[in-house]
Amino acid sequence: MNKNELFHIANNWFESQSWKPFPFQKQVWTAFLQGKNGLLNAPTGSGKTYALWIPIVLDYIKSNPDYKSQPKKGVLAIWVTPLRALSVEIKNSAERFVEEIGVPLTVGIRTGDTSQKERAAQNRSLPNLLITTPESLQLILASKAYDKKLSSLVSVVTDEWHELLGSKRGVQMELALSRIKSIAPKLRIWGISATIGNLDQAREVLLGPGSNAYKNSVLIKAKINKKITVKSIIPKKMEIFPWRGHLGLHLLEEVIPIINNSKTTLLFTNTRSQCEIWFQKILEKHPELAGEMAMHHGSINKETRIWVENAIRDATLKAVVCTSSLDLGVDFAPVETIIQIGGPKGVARFLQRAGRSGHQPGKESVIYFLPTHAMELIEASALQKAVESQKVEDRIPYLNSYDVLVQYLTTLAVSDGFYPEEIYEEVITTFCYQTLTSDQFGWILNFITLGSQSLHAYDEFQKVEIEVDGRFKINNKGVAMRHRLQIGTIVSDAVLTVKFLKGGYIGSIEEWFISKLKPGDVFTFAGRNLELFRVKNMLVLVKKSKQRSSIVPSWMGGRMSLSSEMSQLLREELYAVAELLNNSIESNLYRPDLLTKISTKTLSRELRSLLPVFKRQVKESMVPAHNQFLIETFKTREGYHNVFYPFEGRFVHEAMGSLLAYRISLLTPITFSIAFNDYGFELLSDQQLDMQQVLDNDLLSPQFLKSDLEKSLNATEMARRKFRDIAVIAGLVFTGYPNKLIKSKHLQSSSQLLFSVFKDYEPENLLLQQAYTETFEHQLEEGRLQIALDRISSQTIVWKACNKPTPFSFPIITDRLREKLSSEKLADRIKRMLSNLEKR
Structure with a gap:
């Protein structure tokens, strides 16, 4: 069959569904049939699955004219998805196409949820399309004769590539693809990505820089103008002094009419704790929604989650309170409306969630933004502009993740073994390991065979044997089983x-x-x-329990930080406000009536609603302009407050606060407690700080950043904690058997012992070095901190000695109190503070 005849099959099927293929879908079909690799960038709900599954089937028809009478044996394509929840959706779509055009291809799923019986059947013969996760793909590479099973592969499709790219799961995929390229001569590699800034780099990471696959590849962008409408829920009474403690629950009654007027509404929260609280509070105040409302997050059992997903599809639920567990890919046609509770901290995440509504080509997506405190309305205003400009974050790929490479080589040794020269040539074609030297690779080989220089006396670390022909192989069944149980890069608390x-x-x-x-x-x-x-x-x-008061669980990693793009957008919004306020003061227009008239023309609805906050901020201090950096100092009964406003996100502020406190301590003996949020950080002391001395000594300088940061944060202790994850991934510590996991405190103590051994006796250990690198690059965001300090050094520093807390400083102060007080006591304390501020 020629291209036109093949396209005729696909077009006829689309017509039978009352659909019409998009131009981007046809572009992908053409490129795939020409033997090209590529990356498809298309918005959520635009038909990405059919863009790639259809050409895989058409290519099979082209190569097998008697396809109807001769069922295909062996795997034709592997479809990798980061979430198990997406696999059923992809399977249904794939089966629907092949069944309706009469092609006898089988579709199967292999994830952590797959039964032992089904896995055993797959081990004997893989389905024609295997839908799996990065971890399960590695398990296939750990099986005997995997190269024969995968030699018939025509394509590997990596779905939601933007989700995998900036993680070690993405590194797992790079390594798996480097191996599969060598054993499947007809292989075409494709990625599917929605919201991402660095698309060209994403394609390079997927295919390998400079590789033949990359040279023979295309980047296809879907030119679909998905209409996204953002509506902010603005409080009728504005808090002049905002605080974060109420999770936005004071706006709960504003949410009910939105739920009632929509077929189905998803309420996205940023944390599982917030999800639990909102679900309970809505039912408490509106028991009539019982039976029509559900909750969905990653810690709820699988059966409940699947029931919720099916109930959304069947439109039997009016509302679902959820977390990022429903961020990706699943097609919920009945969802009309999204409510985002609290700042999403990133443009890509916000667009992804918006795309859950109107999840069909041509449909409008509607998303409401509900602020958990007044200052988040600045984020809402910034997001409005981000949606218009489609400015989204880059995903930064990992480099030199030695722990993932150790795990991968052990995986290959568990199956049929490997020859180092062959595997090294494959590994260095990946983006992550493009600079890996033969000496570093030699160190890793030594590590998996002898347990490295400092562990060679212990048999348990000597996992891989070198056979007579030079093959590296694991022959011990116990070692092999423990390794298979621990394959993966997601390390969490027990x-x-x-x-x-x-x-x-x-x-x-x-x-x-x-x-x-x-x-x-x-x-x-x-x-x-x-x-x-x-x-x-x-x-x-x-x-x-019938007891009304209870503790709400919190999960590790619950707090997110503003992305660099969100931080920049937020600063631009504030600069616009500062310019308006400064101009109105200079023009003697700082009268509420005239200022409101001017702001109506120049500011967004969200920023206009915050004018009472900004006016009070100007009265007590100022709103910094683009060329200014604001510092506020004031005294309360708690002590002397020194507040700094980089507007760069909580992770950068944590590092900057520690850095500044350390540098001040070199000048004068003083002790601080540090508090921070996404807008700024506070140094609180029981003695007055000479701020002029801080400014005269240029303590916010970007010079000597790394060495000062190491000393200020006890980087060794942070690296020690980071090393636990690296030790688990590299197989240095065993996490336990199913239903008999090792307690996290025991894992921590084991990994800390190994860290101390390497630090004292083997400082050149690559895993030890990796712990320090990841601490600075990923946890402390050293690169962003450097950029922020560079920007501050070019700005005019404005120090305002205030009489009392300002609207900008109030959320930071109350966040610090949260660590000391229960939620009830905190609310009472803040009411008293607000009352005193209003009186004054």
């Missing part, structure tokens, strides 16, 4: 199963939270108040 005393699985919760509770304590989980009975092995046994 997770415990939550069950009712009388039976019934509820979900999973992190050990560090449960370890703080004692029997009889009541906590909220999966929408219920549960009383802890006891913790037995890896089981948390609970019973229902």
